[in-house]
């Protein structure tokens with residue numbers, strides 16, 4: 001889909017390169033309709049729509065991530081990128097129960113504003129504008145990081161940068177939790193409907209699940225305490241890695 005001219009998208013290879021406003025080109029070129037345009041935010045910020053896009057699996061995936069994070073989140077938690085729906089509200093409640101701290105980073109001011117409006121007054125969350133592939137946050141400073149459906153939207157160099165930054169800022173012994181698409185098996189009834197749709201709307205998704213997620217992890221964590229869960233006949237995966 002062609003972005004409207006006011007978004008000044010720069011066609012060409014989708015890399016980490018950002019235009020003057022700091023927004024990476026791949027977001028402007030491929031995701032203006034989902035995240036960048038203010039009308040996109042108004043359209044997509046509907047839990048039922050996000051659920052529909054995930055074939056009715058949003059709640060299950062959100063709850064699996066929250067359950068894996070735990071009921072109480074003491075210390076420092078980092079959510080890398082905003083998400084539509086109420087995942088962050090769930091994390092906030094757990095952070096409050098654990099008397100911890102939550103930082104949420106995103107590169108788009110419009111997304112951070114949207115999240116600010118969604119959070120209950122008095123929620124303990126710091127909303128920070130950063131690129132996930134260049135976080136500018138201190139080393140070993142978080143107890144855990146969560147990446148919910150972010151990596152499939154990023155071209156390979158950005159994806160590698162995002163994972164390397166997540167592992168850099170998490171403390172030794174801390175965890176990185178990833179929820180994202182996985183490669184549907186050959187027998188999956190949605191495979192033949194889903195793959196052509198993904199190709200058009202999510203051009204980097206196939207690349208993400210063409211290889212095992214460990215392929216994109218920085219060494220030495222690629223082979224470290226690694227747990228994986230599969231959902232909806234393998235269409236989605238959740239991975240937890242201890243640093």
Ligand SMILES: C[S@@+](CC[C@H](N)C(=O)[O-])C[C@H]1O[C@@H](n2cnc3c(N)ncnc32)[C@H](O)[C@@H]1O
Pocket residue numbers: 024027035050080081082083084085105106107108111130131132133148149150153154158
């Ligand atoms: C987490 S992803 C997809 C979430 C999922 N589709 C949903 O909303 O449920 C969407 C977010 O990632 C952000 N994002 C994408 N690339 C980014 C980057 N390089 N740095 C920071 N945020 C980024 C977008 O601005 C957007 O807010």
